[in-house]
Amino acid sequence: MVNAIVNVPAQAKRGEVIEIRTLARHVMETGFRRTQLGELIPRDILTSFVCTYNGTEIFRAELHPALAANPLLTFTTVATETGTIAFRWTGDNGFAVTETATITVT
Amino acid sequence: MSARPGGWLAAVACILLSCPVTAEIPLAERRSGYEFMGRETRAMQDDDVVNPGMLWVLDGEALWNRKSGAAGRACADCHGDARASMKGVAARHPAFDAARGRPVNLEQRINLCHTERQGAAALAFEGRELLALTAYVARQSRGMPVAPVIDERTKPFLEAGREAFFRRQGQLNLACTQCHDERWGKKLAGSQIPQAHPTGYPLYRLEWQGLGSLQRRLRNCFIGVRAEPYAYGAPEFVELELYLMWRARGMKLEAPAVRP
Amino acid sequence: MTTTRRQFLLLAGASIGAATTARAQLDPNVAAQRKAALDAALRKVVGDAPVRRGRVKLDLPPLIDNGNSVPLAVAVESPMTAADHVRAIHVFTEKNPQPNVVSAHLGPRAGRARLATRIRLADTGTVIAIAQMSDGSFWSDSAEVVVTLSACLEEGLI
Numbered sequence: 301m302v303n304a305i306v307n308v309p310a311q312a313k314r315g316e317v318i319e320i321r322t323l324a325r326h327v328m329e330t331g332f333r334r335t336q337l338g339e340l341i342p343r344d345i346l347t348s349f350v351c352t353y354n355g356t357e358i359f360r361a362e363l364h365p366a367l368a369a370n371p372l373l374t375f376t377t378v379a380t381e382t383g384t385i386a387f388r389w390t391g392d393n394g395f396a397v398t399e400t401a402t403i404t405v406t
Numbered sequence: 407m408s409a410r411p412g413g414w415l416a417a418v419a420c421i422l423l424s425c426p427v428t429a430e431i432p433l434a435e436r437r438s439g440y441e442f443m444g445r446e447t448r449a450m451q452d453d454d455v456v457n458p459g460m461l462w463v464l465d466g467e468a469l470w471n472r473k474s475g476a477a478g479r480a481c482a483d484c485h486g487d488a489r490a491s492m493k494g495v496a497a498r499h500p501a502f503d504a505a506r507g508r509p510v511n512l513e514q515r516i517n518l519c520h521t522e523r524q525g526a527a528a529l530a531f532e533g534r535e536l537l538a539l540t541a542y543v544a545r546q547s548r549g550m551p552v553a554p555v556i557d558e559r560t561k562p563f564l565e566a567g568r569e570a571f572f573r574r575q576g577q578l579n580l581a582c583t584q585c586h587d588e589r590w591g592k593k594l595a596g597s598q599i600p601q602a603h604p605t606g607y608p609l610y611r612l613e614w615q616g617l618g619s620l621q622r623r624l625r626n627c628f629i630g631v632r633a634e635p636y637a638y639g640a641p642e643f644v645e646l647e648l649y650l651m652w653r654a655r656g657m658k659l660e661a662p663a664v665r666p
Numbered sequence: 667m668t669t670t671r672r673q674f675l676l677l678a679g680a681s682i683g684a685a686t687t688a689r690a691q692l693d694p695n696v697a698a699q700r701k702a703a704l705d706a707a708l709r710k711v712v713g714d715a716p717v718r719r720g721r722v723k724l725d726l727p728p729l730i731d732n733g734n735s736v737p738l739a740v741a742v743e744s745p746m747t748a749a750d751h752v753r754a755i756h757v758f759t760e761k762n763p764q765p766n767v768v769s770a771h772l773g774p775r776a777g778r779a780r781l782a783t784r785i786r787l788a789d790t791g792t793v794i795a796i797a798q799m800s801d802g803s804f805w806s807d808s809a810e811v812v813v814t815l816s817a818c819l820e821e822g823l824i
Binding site: 330356 | 739762763771776777781
């Protein structure tokens with residue numbers, strides 16, 4: 301099952317600021333909704349997102365129920381070297397998903 | 407009485423019988439729901455990277471290539487590359503199925519293949535798998551004109567669908583045409599009423615926070631007028647879908663669209 | 667993310683043809699509670715430090731199609747060098763059941779202090795973005811958003 305779509309430019313010049321866009325598949329159940337019978341639907345959200353570039357953390361975010369379902373996160377980073385950009389989402393109920401993308405920096 | 411009593415009677419008859427000819431939107435004035443959305447929602451649809459519907463399309467691609475059922479076949483084994491073989495398919499569904507003697511929509515067509523050709527259990531309507539496959543197949547028709555085939559075989563079903571569109575129903579006693587032909591562009595509870603063209607299905611509806619089919623949206627409308635909705639896959643729904651697609655003939659398919 | 671009752675009332679209003687405005691009205695007690703929660707959340711991040719308006723640009727559509735998914739973008743003016751950069755961007759809302767939305771941790775490697783995402787808004791109100799700088803200062807921007815609801819909801823099904 302596709303858990304996330306990540307968009308990283310395949311190539312970049314050293315020092316260039318690149319935009320990274322990520323789209324995770326998650327219902328982001330807030331914990332504030334109720335069923336027709338009035339029962340609270342338990343919270344089930346992504347709580348943390350970490351992005352590393354060849355192992356070094358370049359971006360981190362704490363996520364809360366106020367983020368939309370299937371959350372989009374877009375941020376930037378400086379293209380420093382060729383390698384792997386890794387993404388990890390963690391959340392309630394032991395949820396954990398990772399994705400990677402490669403970038404060639406010239 | 408006016409000098410043209412015949413004309414007066416015709417006008418009254420038109421109002422009483424909800425004459426379709428006077429209410430239908432002229433072809434040139436048809437606009438997709440896309441045009442009634444805010445700029446940001448449109449941007450969400452236009453960019454595959456941020457369109458949440460693509461999560462289902464990619465899932466569908468994986469399912470397309472996965473062997474399934476007693477026959478151990480994948481869709482790809484018979485249909486090859488969907489980008490070529492499925493081009494135009496969503497644009498002409500619902501389509502007549504000779505074996506059943508009636509039109510079937512895209513979801514039903516996929517299920518027919520899944521059960522009869524792949525020997526697998528039928529996929530549940532609005533389930534993750536069927537939505538993913540439908541989204542993947544529909545995606546291949548993106549940009550193509552809506553073109554359901556209307557001939558002697560499908561005409562009676564088209565007429566049944568048209569009748570349903572013009573029929574008052576529910577506690578609110580409203581017909582689809584009253585909002586979507588006569589009052590499109592006007593406001594209902596703060597939102598603009600669109601013309602109700604099914605050009606984007608299956609689509610990601612912000613209200614659902616997920617992808618859903620045209621029938622799911624139609625059920626919302628039925629609830630909206632406080633009418634009992636048909637079950638998923640009901641023939642009445644397929645007839646209505648056929649009419650809606652014919653009503654949108656020539657408009658560009660946008661699947662998977664994003665809507666509020 | 668609204669209650670069943672509110673949706674029903676909105677639909678009932680629409681069906682009677684009443685002039686239903688889209689602005690949902692929050693119970694004043696609930697609104698006060700949420701404002702207090704927002705203040706507490708802000709204080710947790712900022713402490714006693716002053717928060718100045720400026721350098722932060724919060725982009726939100728003034729009127730959105732659906733509160734379930736509101737596109738949000740934050741940009742902060744900063745050279746993003748090791749000596750002078752944005753350490754974090756925090757987003758809060760005024761009317762949601764809880765005030766935090768997202769906290770993003772950046773650094774000089776970000777190149778630019780930019781964040782875009784989609785958020786949920788329960789009601790028309792204010793969204794606040796606070797940037798925490800490397801020198802310990804705080805800057806902010808806020809925006810008002812009007813939230814409407816789509817018609818023909820499916821409450822009562824599935």
